[in-house]
Amino acid sequence: MRDCCGLLTLKNEPVPLKGITVQVKVQGFVADVCSTLSYENSESSPVEAVFVFPMEEDSSVYDFHAEIGGVKIQAEIREKQEARDTYDDALSSGQQAFLLEESDESRDVFRLSVGSLPAGQKASVCLSYVTELAVEADGALRYCLPAVLNPRYTPAGSESLTAPVSGASGGPVPYSLSFSAHLASPSGVAQVKSNCDLTPLEYLGGDKTQAQVSLSPGHKFDQDVELLVYYSHPHQPTAILEGGLASATPGSLMGDPLVMLSLYPEFPAAASTPQPSCGEFIFLVDRSGSMDCPMSSMESGPMRIESARDTLLLLLKSLPLGCFFNIYGFGSHFEAFFPESVAYTQQTMDDALGKVKGMGADFGGTEILEPLKDIYSKACRPGHPRQLFVFTDGEVGNTKDVISEVKKHAGTHRCFTFGIGEGASTALIKGMARAGSGHPEFITGQDRMQPKVMQSLRFALQPAVNNIVLDWDVPAGLEVVPVSETPKVLFRGHRSILYAQLKGKFDESALGRASLQYSLGDEPHKTEISFKLQPDKHTGLTTHRLAARTLIRSLEEGGSVEGEGGDKVKERVVKISTEARVISTHTAFVAVNKDLNQAVQGPLIHRNIRARMMYCAMPQVAMFCDDQNDLMHMDSGFNAMSYDTAPEPEVKDPVLTLISLQRADGSWELNESLVSVFEKTEQEAIGKMPAEVSDRAVWATVLALLWLHGFRADLKEEWEFLAMKALSWVKAQAGASLKSCLEAGNSLLGSKVEPQTLSL
Known part of the structure; x- marks a missing residue:
């Protein structure tokens, strides 16, 4: 398979997509992204380019426009089939047109059609979207710009979303990426990490509440770009109130103020202790x-x-x-x-x-x-x-x-x-x-x-949380209409983002309060936040767009509106989508260059552009990571292939080796496999075992615990649960000999683990 990618001409020459520029504004827990794709048709005939690309599934695409020859063409959002018909009619009459649509089957795949791009002409297409940022286990906010669109396995009788195109593979992409990010948080930006090379983080003020960073120059868009943003105090509850759109109908989702809540329920330590024996x-x-x-x-x-x-x-x-x-x-x-x-x-x-x-x-x-x-x-x-x-x-x-x-x-x-x-x-x-x-x-x-x-x-x-209720306390005359569903489940330290519409008149100097109440067992708990009823002037319509996307997703996944069937759902989704200018499964953006004085001349050549496809490379063989039609299902042949090159020796992870030796009850046996992890011999371990210890498994288990705490504390989040099992077992078995085991074990291993470290 040829190692090339993207748009191919009839002569197998790349490509009209020349570059991608991405600007990201991270405000708190939300990213506002503007992506510009630059095209150039170097052929002698007009071309239609189709670019299939991935995007985070909860992204809310709210703007789409193009520029050709200095003329800006603003897209309109319409019902999807109507948008497709408009695009096809424009192309058939020789007009320039653009179509952006979300996949019918999977909301993280988009298709951009660039129609009737004349020979020698350049064009740029700009799309903007907002998205909530995921929170990682270490508190980082994760933004991902996907570059890879894997071919997806489609069951028999269905149409493939991402079937491989001839010439598209996992090779180097022929276009570059320019990426910059502006970061803002009242709690301060602590640091930024990425899987790609970044320029140094630049603070825009002494309080470190704003900063900017970019990808190093010359970056090729050949892998996902991940940005991990760390705030100084990431787990504080926040509330953002956003004013409605003045031109929208009062009482509508876009016309009324909206509030976005970010809540972090914190359970008492005792309540969040894992349950010992159920599930x-x-x-x-x-x-x-x-x-x-x-x-x-x-x-x-x-x-x-x-x-x-x-x-x-x-x-x-x-x-x-x-x-x-x-x-x-x-x-x-x-x-x-x-x-x-x-x-x-x-x-x-x-x-x-x-x-x-x-x-x-x-x-x-x-x-x-x-x-x-x-x-x-x-x-x-x-x-x-x-x-x-x-x-x-x-x-x-x-x-x-x-x-x-x-x-x-x-x-x-x-x-x-x-x-x-x-x-x-x-x-x-x-x-x-x-x-x-x-x-x-x-x-x-x-x-x-x-x-x-x-x-x-x-x-x-974690123990089950029940009786979850979201309560609002607002001034008289103000009604709170939830846009998001109240969470059905809560986890300790896990963020919940909720949206609500405020109906009625209110004094902007007044306060509102939201409280999330829930029960752990028979104990009631509450997380609450107070906020001013004064709209934030820096958010634009970010909250409204995210709320509209949340409501659209709820309707699309819920399946009914007030007991009505699918047609009623579609009608409601199209209405919200067009009013909020937020794309959905049932709508699409379409733009037609109506200022073009004459039709584009020449036969239209169709081209496919795709995000880079992953492929698997092995000696003498390269093939797509594509499950379509069992492409890689070669049970006997593929796995039985032999090569002249000698296999590299396997490097064993000592932590995984130790884990593999643990028994179901949490204990370890004293044998050569175990002590080799400690870089000792079995005789050395036996020689240091305290005389009063009659069960060698007790000694082995203490050594394993000491080694984990003394030399692999950086991986504690991985082995914590199996260590809890081991500690419970050893406490029940060791009795009075536990203290001497700890002293002798530290001496043998060269560790300095204190009894309190093991909760003893």
């Missing part, structure tokens, strides 16, 4: 061909399936005794490790680990819907709430069907999702987690999957 944990793991691709296209590193296997090892060791579990692998077909979920014991854990080691990316395409239906067909266990963990690179074509299936069963489980590798569908990963009242995570580049998965396990093990 049914089901792990649904993608085994499609694309999981045999690297985690990142830019670096050597583990394959996605390898990272998934290591993570399953950690999860299985971290589960509490007394729970139930099962593991599913899925591709073109699916297999479960056990017919039904089994009790977590040493035997079942060993059986599962043996099967995990044999898991490969050999199941063909990505059919996630059928295994989901099989899981939901099995009755839940009383007293053991079901927690579903889904691991996939997200290359799925029937996204809405999958999300709908999760939502249908949201009352019986929580769904935690993990998008693996660049290009994972944000619509799928976020949509499933939202529908299942869980939490989404994305693992790309050099990210270790384990800490993000353990963060979600922490959420899953």
Whole structure:
């Protein structure tokens, strides 16, 4: 397969897309983004260019315009079929036109059509959108500019969204990216990190509340650009009041003021302690061909399936005794490790680990819907709430069907999702987690999957929160109309963003108050914030656009309006979308150059431009990470290929080695495999064991705990749960000999772990 990408001429020459400029304004927890795509038609005939590209699924696209020959053409938002007809009519009459539409099936894929670009002509297309920023486990706000659009597996009989085009692959892109970001937060900007080279962070004032940063010059847009923004006090509740649009109808969503709340419920430490022995944990793991691709296209590193296997090892060791579990692998077909979920014991854990080691990316395409239906067909266990963990690179074509299936069963489980590798569908990963009242995570580049998965396990093990109520206290004469649904589930330290419309007249000097009330067991709790009823003059219409997108998404996923069917939903969505100028599944932006005095002459040549496609490279073979039609499903041939090059020796992670040796009850056996992790011999370990210790497993378990705390404290978020199990076991077994074990263990290992570090 030829290593080229993007728009190809009839002579296989690239490309009208010359460059992309992105300007990001981060205000608090929201990013306002303006992207400009520059084209040039170097052919002798007019061209129609079609650019398919990814975008974060909760982005709210609110503006689209083009410029040709110094003339600005402003797009209008219309019902989608009407917009398509307008575009086609313009092209057939020789006019220049542009069409921007969201995919019917997956809201994170967009299609931009540039029509009748004359020979030798340059054009620029600008689109603007706003998006909420995800909060990482370490408190960072994550903005991602996707570059990779993976070909998505589409079930038989359906139309592919991202089928590979001839000549498009994972090679170098022929256009560059210019990227700059302006950052603002009242609490102060602490630092900024990225997976790409940045210029030094430049503060715009002594209080460090505003700063700017850019990508280093010459950056090629050949990978996702991730920006991690750290604020000085990220978890403080905030409220932003935004005035309505003066030209909009009073009482409408755009005409009234809106408030955006960012709330961080904090549970008491005792209440957030993981429950010891309940829960049914089901792990649904993608085994499609694309999981045999690297985690990142830019670096050597583990394959996605390898990272998934290591993570399953950690999860299985971290589960509490007394729970139930099962593991599913899925591709073109699916297999479960056990017919039904089994009790977590040493035997079942060993059986599962043996099967995990044999898991490969050999199941063909990505059919996630059928295994989901099989899981939901099995009755839940009383007293053991079901927690579903889904691991996939997200290359799925029937996204809405999958999300709908999760939502249908949201009352019986929580769904935690993990998008693996660049290009994972944000619509799928976020949509499933939202529908299942869980939490989404994305693992790309050099990210270790384990800490993000353990963060979600922490959420899953928290006690259930109930009686969740959002109350408003506002002056008389003012009515609060919620735009967002009240959360159905809360996690400790997890942010909730909520929107509400304010109807009526009010004094801008007055105060409003919002409180989120909930119960943990029999204990009531409350998070509240007061705010001035004075609109923020710096937000523009950001809050209104995000609120409109939230309402549109709720309607599209909910399926009915006041008991009416799909036509009524579409009518309401189109109305909100056109009034707010926010794109939806049922609308599109269209622009026609009506100032052109004469028709574009010559036959129109159609060109496809795509975001870079991921591909897998191995000696003597290169192929797309495409599950379409089981492209990589070559069970016997592909996995049996042999090469003249010798395989590189496997470098074992000592932490994973230690974890793999732990027993289900939390203890370790004293043997050569264990002590080799400590770089000691078995004889050295036996020689230092205190005389009063009769059980060698007690000594081995103390050594393991000391080594983790003394030498791998930086990875504590990964091994914390299995260490809790180990500590509980050793306390019950060691008795009076525990103190001498700690002293002797520190002496043997050369560590200085204090008893209080182990909560002793």
